[in-house]
Amino acid sequence: MTMLEVRCCFPLFLFSSLISVMSVRVRIAPSPTGNLHIGTARTAVFNWLFARHHGGQFILRIEDTDLERSRPEFTQNILDGLTWLGLNWDEGPFFQTKRMDLYQQAIRTLLDNGLAYRCYTSEAELDEMRAAQEARGQAPRYDNRHRHLTPDQEAAFQAEGRLPVIRFKIEDGREIAWKDMVRGTVSWRGSDLGGDMVIARRAPADEIGQPLYNFVVVVDDVDMNITHVIRGEDHVANTAKQILLYEALGAAVPEFAHTPLILSPAGKKLSKRDGVTSISDFRKMGYVADALGNYMTLLGWSPPDSTQERFTLAEAAEQFSFDRVTKAGAKFDWDKLNWLNSQYLHDIPADRLTDLLIPYWQNAGYEFDPGDRPWLEQLAALIGASLVRLEDAVEMSRYLFIVDVGFSDTATAQLQQDGTAAALQSILDSLASTQTLTADEAQTMIKTAVSTASVKKGLVMRSLRAALTGDMQGPDLIQSWLLLNQHQIDQRRLQQALAIAK
RNA sequence: GGUGCCGUAGGCAAAUUGGUAAAGCCACAGGUCUUUCAAUCCUGCGCUUGCGGGUUCAACUCCCGUCGGCACUGCCA
Missing domain, CATH: 3.90.800.10 (Glutamyl-tRNA Synthetase; Domain 3)
Known part of the structure; x- marks a missing residue:
């Protein structure tokens, strides 16, 4: 419509220059009747990518005409979620309730x-x-x-x-x-x-x-000069009606892009009943914004180099086009999201990871001094490579925060093995004359225990793990020991273990 | 019921747009490393594009039919 009008009014040579000057204007129009939904967020991502690719404007409009269900806290949740994801908007938020006239x-x-x-x-x-x-x-x-x-x-x-x-x-x-x-x-x-x-x-x-x-959507899109309406496929049926409205209002009809839906594992449109679907929940669980944005983009779009799985939204924006958006709905795959998130987490340097982890440790009720940076950063470095979500750090590092963790059944069984008591006693003896333990010293103590107790190294290692962590598996043992030693709880644990071993 | 859209391995997907299909990633299996789990790295695994016709020298790509899935069908958004 717009193009036709332009073509009629201006000489052709002007037309081509006009279209490049004509700015792309898109919008995301969430309804504050619930927290920011992953589906809405994905639509926001596509809008944002398209706008940024074309150097256009990305507008935020809150569709709060449902007075019954709209709530201010949901509006806040939506704003926070978009901000967290890095989907900055150029205009708005506009509220429909303020535009009744x-x-x-x-x-x-x-x-x-x-x-x-x-x-x-x-x-x-x-x-x-x-x-x-x-x-x-x-x-x-x-x-x-x-x-x-x-x-x-x-x-x-x-x-x-x-x-x-x-x-x-x-x-x-x-x-x-x-x-x-x-x-x-x-x-x-x-x-x-x-x-x-x-x-x-x-x-x-x-x-x-x-x-x-x-009706309101059309009036707003006309008033805000929206050039491209990008929304979920569930709106296709509305489009015909809306086009009629554009005509009735004497307005130019924008371009439309109806993106595939995000489906539940059952293949249905993902809804709140499918468990975790709001952005704030993903955030709480410890997904990082970059990973979630990356994953949402991958659900329906693929970069020109389709072997590329990891990219930032800014990188995607450079290459984004609807030519490479699939038509079919895509099932939400937790496994792949988890994998992507872990990839991002592995790359975060220990000091920054520590910043991200501190709130989780605090929420878990662990008592520690947030200013104890060296210890906390060693811990972050220790578990970083094993994290899938930030939340995992709570269980993974529990034995380092809680003074008395107790011993699991398998750990108890290990402690009752022959030779364990002697080995642990040897370690304890070595420890008595040591100030702050180093990795080399720890290795030496283990060797001493092996010869003193006349057991295999494996037994010493397993027993030490059982005694120190209360479990048979976990992060690197020596590093864990050093951290426990710095907080003076290694000897206490060894003594408790000895009581069981004897 | 009606209308619309969609249909490539368990999942996400690629295929220079009619020109050798199953690239890549996840998952899964085995191995590697290690004191364990995880991570890492290596290897393996899946097959003719829902199905049946047609057009063509050639079809995942086009046409027809059929089946299936999804979305919509509000004085919700």
């Missing part, structure tokens, strides 16, 4: 032009109508029964005390088609759109009721 004005225009009308059909009548249609094996749809009410008929309904909704006329004979950036040409018949659509809720006949989503 605009919508009402647009509705008045449609009413005045005869493109919309008041419908007095009651909900009970609507139910009855749909039931009858269903009984006849027909698709449920509004039968446009009040499209041509006379003033007398309207007055009569009003006298009955009926409150009207406002409906927008949809001609059955219309053919609506658009060229979707993901799906190619998509077309719809007006007759399959369910009859004249409600654009404003029930209200007294001399007023204009609460405007509805499908």
Whole structure:
């Protein structure tokens, strides 16, 4: 539309230069009826990538026209989530509830032009109508029964005390088609759109009721000069109706891109009932923003070099195009997300990792001095390579924070092996004359224990692990020992273990 | 029920756009390293593109049919 108009008004040579100057404007329009959902976030990612690729504007609009369910804390959650993911917006947030005048004005225009009308059909009548249609094996749809009410008929309904909704006329004979950036040409018949659509809720006949989503979206997108509407595939069916609205409003129709949905393992649209789906939950669990953004991008898009699995959003933006967006929905794969997250975690330097880990250790109730950086950073370095999520650090480092961890069954069994007592006693003896343990000293002590107790090294190592950590598996033993030694709990553990061994 | 969209190995996917298919990643299995688990590294594993026709010298790519999945079908967004 825009292009056609431009083409008509300007010489052709100007056209090509205009299009490069014409800025891309996209938006993410979440509804604050819940926390930022992974699906919404992924849509935001695609919008952001497209905007950044074209040097355009990424706009945030809060769709809070559902007064019943919208809540300010959800708005905050959405803002926080987008910020955390690094999806910075250029304009907004705009709130639809603050733009009511605009919508009402647009509705008045449609009413005045005869493109919309008041419908007095009651909900009970609507139910009855749909039931009858269903009984006849027909698709449920509004039968446009009040499209041509006379003033007398309207007055009569009003006298009955009926409150009207406002409906927008949809001609059955219309053919609506658009060229979707993901799906190619998509077309719809007006007759399959369910009859004249409600654009404003029930209200007294001399007023204009609460405007509805499908209408408000169009008014806003027109008002905000949105050039490309990028949203989930679940909105395809709305698009035909909205195109009709653009026309009625005399506005240029934007480009559309309907992205594939994120599916649950069962293959259904991912919903809150599928467990963890909100960005804030992923964050709490210890997924890092870069990994999550990377993964969301990979769900439906692949870089030109498709062997590349890891990239930042900025890198993706350079190469992003809808040509490489798949049409089919993608199942959410925890395994792959976990793998990606672990890759990012492995690359984080110990000092930064420590910063990230401290809140988790604190939340776990561990008592420690956050200022004890050398010890904490050694710990971070110790477990870093084994982390899948930051949250894993809680269990993984428990034995280093809790003074008395207790011994697992397998550890107890190990401690009761022949030779264990003698070996541990040897270690304890060596330790008595040592200040701060070094790795070399630890190795020497182990050798001494091997010869003193006349046992194999493996037994000493396993027994030492059992005694020091209370378990038979965990992070590197020597490093763990050094950390315990620095907090003076190694000898205490060895003594407790000895009590069991004897 | 109707309309629309989609369909490549268990999952995500690639295939210079009609020109040798299953590249790469996850998962899985085995091995390596190590005192253990994990990580790392190595190796292996999956096969003719849902199915059936058609067009063509040639089809994952185009056409028809069929099956299946999903989305929508609100005075929610």
